[in-house]
Amino acid sequence: MEQQSNGDARGTRPVRIANCSGGQMEPGWQMRKQASLGQVDFITGDWLAENNIAQEATAMDAGTGEGFKKNAWDGLQLSMDVIAEKGIKVVINGGGLGPQNLAKRCQELVDKNNYGLTVAYVSGDNIVGRVRSSLKESGKLPGSFQDMSGNNHKDATFTADQVLACTAYLGARAIVKGLENGADIIICGRVADAAPIMGAAWWWYGWSDTDYDRLAGSFLAGHIIECSAYASGSNFSGFTRFPMETFIDSGFPIAEVEQDGACVITKHEGTGGMVTEETVKCQLLYEIQGNVYLNSDVKALLDEAEIKEVGKDRVRLSGVKGRPPPPTTKLAIFFKGGYEAQNLANFAGYASRRKHKLYETQIRARLEEMDLLKSFDILEFQAIGNAREDPRFMFESTTYSRIFAQAKSPEPLSALKLLLADNTQQKPSGLHWAQDMRTADPKSFYVYYPCIMPQDEIEEAVHLLEKGGKTEQSIPCTRPPAYEYFDEKRDSYDPVNPTPLESFGPTVSMPLGNIVIGRSGDKGPNVNMGLFTDRAEIWEWLRSFLTLDRMKSLVGRDWKDEFKIERVEFPRIFAIHFVIYGILGRGVSSSTLLDNRGKGFTDYIRAKHVDVPKKFLQWTWEEGDDDF
Structure with missing residues (x-):
C-alpha cells in the first residue's frame, strides 16, 4: 500500500503510530523495521527509565557521554532514509539528559543527505540546577516540592554535590507545539512514557487541551504500546497456552488512534508474536496506579475501559474517560548512594538451608571480630532457591547464597570480599563459588528519590533547528488551562457483596x-x-x-x-x-x-x-x- 502523506491524511483517518522501543537496550534496527514493514504515520520510542537518567548523568560528568541514549541514535541513523522517503514523523524520548545534542546529530545527518527534514528538541524537564542551588542555599529541596518517598527514604539525606540528576516528567504539550510548527523529528528528554504517542494523536486531530476524554484515550494508547513488544506477545504470562514458536520474535505494536481517543492495537502483518485481548489487558494493567492514572496533561479514569478483539492481531481499547490533570507532576531526583557489592556462592545437595545459616553465622562472626559490622548500611544474606527433594541432576540440587552489601565507602566491601577468600578452607560442605567474582568488587550506586512539583513552575519549550544545527526558533509552551486536585487517598476496597x-x-x-x-x-x-x-x-x-x-x-x-x-x-x-x-x-x-x-x-x-x-x-x- 502506498503511504498517504501526513498532510493529505491528517484527521481524515485513524493515525497509525508505531512504537520501536520500550527500554534503553532496545536495538536501533527495530526502528527501521517499524518504518519499513508497512504504512505508519509516526514512529515513537521510549528509551528512558527511572534508573538510566542517572547513568547518563554519571557518563556526562566523566566526559564519556553526551546525555542521549546510544541505541536511539543508532535507530535514527539506520532509519533516516526510510523516514524521509515515506514522510514518517518521529517523536522519541531518547534524548535523555542531552536532547539538544542528539537533535544536532540528527541535523548533521539531515544536512549531509539533503533529507529536507525539520529537527526539534524539547527542554524544561532538566531542573538539576535549581535543586542543587536550593540545597546549597538552604540545605533543603525547593519549598514547593513534595517528598513522595515515604518510609523507604526516612533516613536519606543528600547534599548538592551528591545530586546526579533531577528531571520533571513533562507531558505532550511541547511535542504538539513542535509538530504544529513543522517539526518532522522531535527529540525529547524526560517526557512521560506515553507522551510521544499522545502528542502525535493530539496534533493529528487538532484536539484542544480540554478534550479530556480524547486525551485520556490517547494516553492509554501510548501506555499500551510504549513498552514495545509487551503488547504483542513479549512478557506475556499466558504464553504456555500457545506454541513456543509464536514468541521467538514478537513484532512491535502499532496504535491506530481514532478521533474520539479510542484505539486499535495491532502490529505489522507477518511479524511474530500476537495481539490479543489478553496481551493488551496485561499491558493495560502494567505499572498503572490503580483506577486513576495521572499524567501532566490529563487524568485518565480506567473503571469503564473495554478491550475487544476486532480482527486477527487487532484489539480495540475504548471507554477511557478523562478529567483535568493534577497541578503537580512527578519529579525524579537521583543522588549518589555510596557503594555496593554482591558476593555469590553455590550450595549443593543435602541440608542446604542449614549450610546457608552456618555460612552467614561464620561471616557475621568474623565481621564482628574485625569491628566491621557497623560499617555497612545494608548487609543481607539471601538464600536463593530450594533444592529439589531426591534431585534428578545436580542443578536441581543447587541453591545459591547472595550476600548483598551497601556502604558509604568502598573499603568495607573490599574487606568483605577478602574475608570470604580468607574463610575458604572453613566453608560449609557443598559450597562452590561462581567463576566470575566481579560482582564482589565495590561499585558506586545511586538512589532514586521521588517527589512531585507544581506544573506551573516548569518552563517547557520546543526548539526548531536550522541547517548547521543552530536554533532557528524557540517556542515556549503554556501550562494546562485547568487543574483538578487528586485526593492522595486512592480507591481501595474489598469485594462488594462477595459470593460465599x-x-x-x-x-x-x-x-x-x-x-x-x-x-x-x-x-x-x-x-x-x-x-x-x-x-x-x-x-x-x-x-x-x-x-x-x-x-x-x-x-x-x-x-x-x-x-x-x-x-x-x-x-x-x-x-x-x-x-x-x-x-x-x-x-x-x-x-x-x-x-x-x-x-x-x-x-x-x-x-x-x-x-x-x-x-x-x-x-x-x-x-x-x-x-x-
Missing part, C-alpha cells in the same frame, strides 16, 4: 496461574500487579476470592506490616489490580531484591497453590513440561 466461596462447590488445590494471568511492574519502591481471568464464569469467584487479606497471605513471608496495599476491580475486563507500597525498598538501583523492578512478582503469586472450584477445571491450562 463454598457456594462454588468442591475444590481442588492447584496453582492460581492455571486460571489467572496478569502482569506486574515497579513504581519506584512499590509493586503494581494486575490479575485477570478470560472467563466471565470465573470472574465472580476470582473477585470474591482475591481480597486484600488474601493477597497479603499470598505474598507470604515477603510481607511486612510496614507495607500498605490497595485493591480495585475492573469488572469489564474481569481484572483486579493491586499496589503494594514499599515492598521494593528504595527501589530500582538501590533495592536489595533480585527482582528489584517487580517484573516477576505476578508469576510468583500465580505459582501459589489455592483451592479452585472443580467446575472451573474445563478452563484451566497447565504450566507445560518442566524438564530442561
Whole structure:
C-alpha cells in the first residue's frame, strides 16, 4: 500500500503510530523495521527509565557521554532514509539528559543527505540546577516540592554535590507545539512514557487541551504500546497456552488512534508474536496506579475501559474517560548512594538451608571480630532457591547464597570480599563459588528519590533547528488551562457483596496461574500487579476470592506490616489490580531484591497453590513440561 502523506491524511483517518522501543537496550534496527514493514504515520520510542537518567548523568560528568541514549541514535541513523522517503514523523524520548545534542546529530545527518527534514528538541524537564542551588542555599529541596518517598527514604539525606540528576516528567504539550510548527523529528528528554504517542494523536486531530476524554484515550494508547513488544506477545504470562514458536520474535505494536481517543492495537502483518485481548489487558494493567492514572496533561479514569478483539492481531481499547490533570507532576531526583557489592556462592545437595545459616553465622562472626559490622548500611544474606527433594541432576540440587552489601565507602566491601577468600578452607560442605567474582568488587550506586512539583513552575519549550544545527526558533509552551486536585487517598476496597466461596462447590488445590494471568511492574519502591481471568464464569469467584487479606497471605513471608496495599476491580475486563507500597525498598538501583523492578512478582503469586472450584477445571491450562 502506498503511504498517504501526513498532510493529505491528517484527521481524515485513524493515525497509525508505531512504537520501536520500550527500554534503553532496545536495538536501533527495530526502528527501521517499524518504518519499513508497512504504512505508519509516526514512529515513537521510549528509551528512558527511572534508573538510566542517572547513568547518563554519571557518563556526562566523566566526559564519556553526551546525555542521549546510544541505541536511539543508532535507530535514527539506520532509519533516516526510510523516514524521509515515506514522510514518517518521529517523536522519541531518547534524548535523555542531552536532547539538544542528539537533535544536532540528527541535523548533521539531515544536512549531509539533503533529507529536507525539520529537527526539534524539547527542554524544561532538566531542573538539576535549581535543586542543587536550593540545597546549597538552604540545605533543603525547593519549598514547593513534595517528598513522595515515604518510609523507604526516612533516613536519606543528600547534599548538592551528591545530586546526579533531577528531571520533571513533562507531558505532550511541547511535542504538539513542535509538530504544529513543522517539526518532522522531535527529540525529547524526560517526557512521560506515553507522551510521544499522545502528542502525535493530539496534533493529528487538532484536539484542544480540554478534550479530556480524547486525551485520556490517547494516553492509554501510548501506555499500551510504549513498552514495545509487551503488547504483542513479549512478557506475556499466558504464553504456555500457545506454541513456543509464536514468541521467538514478537513484532512491535502499532496504535491506530481514532478521533474520539479510542484505539486499535495491532502490529505489522507477518511479524511474530500476537495481539490479543489478553496481551493488551496485561499491558493495560502494567505499572498503572490503580483506577486513576495521572499524567501532566490529563487524568485518565480506567473503571469503564473495554478491550475487544476486532480482527486477527487487532484489539480495540475504548471507554477511557478523562478529567483535568493534577497541578503537580512527578519529579525524579537521583543522588549518589555510596557503594555496593554482591558476593555469590553455590550450595549443593543435602541440608542446604542449614549450610546457608552456618555460612552467614561464620561471616557475621568474623565481621564482628574485625569491628566491621557497623560499617555497612545494608548487609543481607539471601538464600536463593530450594533444592529439589531426591534431585534428578545436580542443578536441581543447587541453591545459591547472595550476600548483598551497601556502604558509604568502598573499603568495607573490599574487606568483605577478602574475608570470604580468607574463610575458604572453613566453608560449609557443598559450597562452590561462581567463576566470575566481579560482582564482589565495590561499585558506586545511586538512589532514586521521588517527589512531585507544581506544573506551573516548569518552563517547557520546543526548539526548531536550522541547517548547521543552530536554533532557528524557540517556542515556549503554556501550562494546562485547568487543574483538578487528586485526593492522595486512592480507591481501595474489598469485594462488594462477595459470593460465599463454598457456594462454588468442591475444590481442588492447584496453582492460581492455571486460571489467572496478569502482569506486574515497579513504581519506584512499590509493586503494581494486575490479575485477570478470560472467563466471565470465573470472574465472580476470582473477585470474591482475591481480597486484600488474601493477597497479603499470598505474598507470604515477603510481607511486612510496614507495607500498605490497595485493591480495585475492573469488572469489564474481569481484572483486579493491586499496589503494594514499599515492598521494593528504595527501589530500582538501590533495592536489595533480585527482582528489584517487580517484573516477576505476578508469576510468583500465580505459582501459589489455592483451592479452585472443580467446575472451573474445563478452563484451566497447565504450566507445560518442566524438564530442561
